[in-house]
Amino acid sequence: MMRSVTLLWLSVMVLVGCAPRGDALSELPMPTLAPTMPTVRIQASTPPTDATPTRELRAVEAATSTLTPTVPPPMVYRCDDFTDPYPAHYNLIAGVDYANKTVDVAQTVHFRNRTSETLTDLVMSVEANGVPDQFQLGAIRFNDVEMTHILDENRLWLPLPVGLEPGCEATVELTFRLRIPRIGDSRIAYKGYLGYSERQINLGNWMPVMAPRLDGHWIVNDVTLIGEQTVSDQALWTVVLNVLNAPDGLVIAMPGEVTQPEANQWRVVFEGGRDFTVSMSPFYRVLRQRAFSGVEVELYAFPDAIQTVNGTPLDGAAHALTEATKAFQQFEALFGRYPFTRLAIVQGDFPDGMEFSGLVYVSTTWFYSFRGGVRNYLTIITVHEVAHQWWYMQVGNNAALVPWLDEALSTYSEYIYYEEFYPQDRNWWWSTRVGYYDPRGKVDSTVYEFSTPRDYINAVYLRGVQMLQKLREDIGTEAFFDLIATYAERSNGKIATSETFWNLLSPTQWEQTLRTREQFLRDPTLGRP
Numbered sequence: 374m375m376r377s378v379t380l381l382w383l384s385v386m387v388l389v390g391c392a393p394r395g396d397a398l399s400e401l402p403m404p405t406l407a408p409t410m411p412t413v414r415i416q417a418s419t420p421p422t423d424a425t426p427t428r429e430l431r432a433v434e435a436a437t438s439t440l441t442p443t444v445p446p447p448m449v450y451r452c453d454d455f456t457d458p459y460p461a462h463y464n465l466i467a468g469v470d471y472a473n474k475t476v477d478v479a480q481t482v483h484f485r486n487r488t489s490e491t492l493t494d495l496v497m498s499v500e501a502n503g504v505p506d507q508f509q510l511g512a513i514r515f516n517d518v519e520m521t522h523i524l525d526e527n528r529l530w531l532p533l534p535v536g537l538e539p540g541c542e543a544t545v546e547l548t549f550r551l552r553i554p555r556i557g558d559s560r561i562a563y564k565g566y567l568g569y570s571e572r573q574i575n576l577g578n579w580m581p582v583m584a585p586r587l588d589g590h591w592i593v594n595d596v597t598l599i600g601e602q603t604v605s606d607q608a609l610w611t612v613v614l615n616v617l618n619a620p621d622g623l624v625i626a627m628p629g630e631v632t633q634p635e636a637n638q639w640r641v642v643f644e645g646g647r648d649f650t651v652s653m654s655p656f657y658r659v660l661r662q663r664a665f666s667g668v669e670v671e672l673y674a675f676p677d678a679i680q681t682v683n684g685t686p687l688d689g690a691a692h693a694l695t696e697a698t699k700a701f702q703q704f705e706a707l708f709g710r711y712p713f714t715r716l717a718i719v720q721g722d723f724p725d726g727m728e729f730s731g732l733v734y735v736s737t738t739w740f741y742s743f744r745g746g747v748r749n750y751l752t753i754i755t756v757h758e759v760a761h762q763w764w765y766m767q768v769g770n771n772a773a774l775v776p777w778l779d780e781a782l783s784t785y786s787e788y789i790y791y792e793e794f795y796p797q798d799r800n801w802w803w804s805t806r807v808g809y810y811d812p813r814g815k816v817d818s819t820v821y822e823f824s825t826p827r828d829y830i831n832a833v834y835l836r837g838v839q840m841l842q843k844l845r846e847d848i849g850t851e852a853f854f855d856l857i858a859t860y861a862e863r864s865n866g867k868i869a870t871s872e873t874f875w876n877l878l879s880p881t882q883w884e885q886t887l888r889t890r891e892q893f894l895r896d897p898t899l900g901r902p
Contacts, residue, residue: 379543385622391519400637404845413542416525418688421815429452450535450541451541452538452540452542455540458607459607459609459644460485460583461482461483461484461606462609462610462611463610463612464611465481465580466480466613466615467612467613468615469574469576471617474555475550475551475553476547476550476554477550479546480548480549480777481547482579483544484542485541486537486540488539488840493533493536494533495533495537495868496528496583496591497528497531497582497583498528498583498605499528500527500567501551501567501578501597502598504561504564507545507551507553508549508551508838510549511548526595526596527596529843531545537810545648549581551576552796553576555569555813556722556723562723562724563724564598565722565723566578566650570723570777572654572655573721574652575719575723575734575799582605582608585840597821599824599825599829600821600826600829602771602772602773603624603645603772605648606868607648608647610643610644610649611641612639612732613639613641615638616639616653617637623637623654623655624673625652626657626671626719627717627731628643628645628650628729628731629642630643643713645712647770650729652721652732652734654675654828657674657675658675658690664701665705666711670694670698670716672690672714673718673719674690674720674721675740677740677741680743687743689739689743690720692743692745693735693740693752696752696756697756697759700755700756700786700790701758701762703763703793703794708763708858709865712767714731715731716762717732718732718755719733720731721734724738728762728766729766731762732836733758733761734758735754735755735758739751747798748801756786756787757783757784758783760783761774762784762787763782763861764779764783765779767865768861769864770868773819773821774819775870775872776833777818777833777871778871778874780836784806784838789802790841791826806835806838810835813831814836815832816832816833816837817871817895817896817899837893840893843892844886848888856882859877860877871899871900875899875900878900883902
């Protein structure tokens with residue numbers, strides 16, 4: 374359906390030459406409103422409940438058959454000898470209007486073709502456009518000539534006038550406006566990592582990013598309200614945040630190396646994240662604890678994280694920080710070094726938790742329910758989100774099609790934490806976290822196969838930890854942890870698949886685990902050695 378909306382001026386330009394990467398961004402103006410023009414906007418719908426995903430790969434080439442791109446003058450791409458490990462560099466200047474809950478962004482993306490094919494188009498994932506009336510997009514231009522494009526829900530398709538050969542780089546420049554939604558009480562409240570409450574603004578999955586290119590397809594999954602659908606490569610992020618109408622005492626939680634050159638301006642360089650996420654509030658108190666490796670674990674909490682129980686104040690923030698640091702140190706020892714100097718844990722005014730690169734959320738609900746000790750969901754969810762710094766951030770996967778790779782491993786990491794630090798509470802964890810729900814379903818299900826979050830969690834998270842425990846029993850504890858460590862090491866920085874994991878089994882282990890795979894998986898033969 375075509376709609377007319379008031380849009381921001383958007384310029385997207387494939388550049389010529391070898392100018393330093395920061396130059397183009399510094400010359401961009403902040404966004405200004407432009408005349409009304411049509412774009413494609415599709416409203417998110419409730420996920421399908423049948424056993425087959427609606428669309429596995431968003432292969433956008435088929436959508437171009439009726440389009441006639443405007444051809445700009447001939448051009449030459451930059452094809453230097455690149456040495457950095459990232460296919461994309463993102464430079465952003467963002468003006469956040471704290472009072473009006475809007476963000477105006479000038480963004481530059483340097484994308485290098487790391488495939489062996491000549492690319493005739495580029496595709497960007499625009500998750501903020503998966504919900505209506507959040508994201509405003511205008512014309513796409515090359516040398517002041519409007520180019521054909523399609524903005525289809527969370528996918529932006531850009532045909533290239535000249536093929537981008539392997540090893541060459543294209544530069545995309547764009548501006549957009551984001552209207553930050555209020556965090557509500559409906560199912561969409563779980564997406565509060567992009568939203569605001571009376572006391573915080575959260576910016577997660579808020580900008581267009583390059584879609585991964587895998588097996589000849591650009592990967593952008595259909596929007597779902599259950600679980601996540603994102604999949605992304607690691608990248609280099611350089612961000613300038615200017616906060617307008619900032620309240621006094623504003624504190625900003627975000628990953629990376631941060632400087633503040635002037636009041637209400639922050640500059641950040643973040644290398645290797647799969648995303649760049651920001652949370653801000655004038656009410657945060659910040660607690661810090663240093664891990665053995667020197668990484669600073671930070672916790673951003675509201676004053677109400679301190680609850681009075683039987684006349685005694687209990688500081689849930691201090692508790693969460695202590696347990697997060699213990700889990701962090703354990704996971705570094707088991708799964709490999711954490712690549713950043715800081716990890717931010719943020720009290721989020723939305724249900725449950727959510728993982729991002731170098732920053733995770735733990736719901737206010739769990740801070741409110743804390744009554745001391747470790748037999749509680751504040752402890753469980755904090756440890757779970759810390760584990761995602763390995764199972765998502767370092768080892769990537771397709772969160773819509775193979776969610777067990779990050780969710781089951783992060784949930785099993787909770788058990789590893791209790792097993793190490795609180796062995797007397799292991800049975801409690803199994804009973805409360807898993808047994809209570811009597812989970813059913815196949816572990817290798819996609820997010821599109823569920824009608825409720827509970828059914829999704831039961832099959833992917835909880836049946837997933839049952840499967841991993843059975844694998845451990847099948848091959849032995851030492852071999853099991855060798856398997857997990859090898860998976861973490863070999864898949865670090867990549868987008869893993871189920872085959873990636875199962876291919877690590879030796880022929881003997883493959884036979885030892887056959888019954889377990891038949892019990893828990895839809896396809897127990899996947900990854901046969």
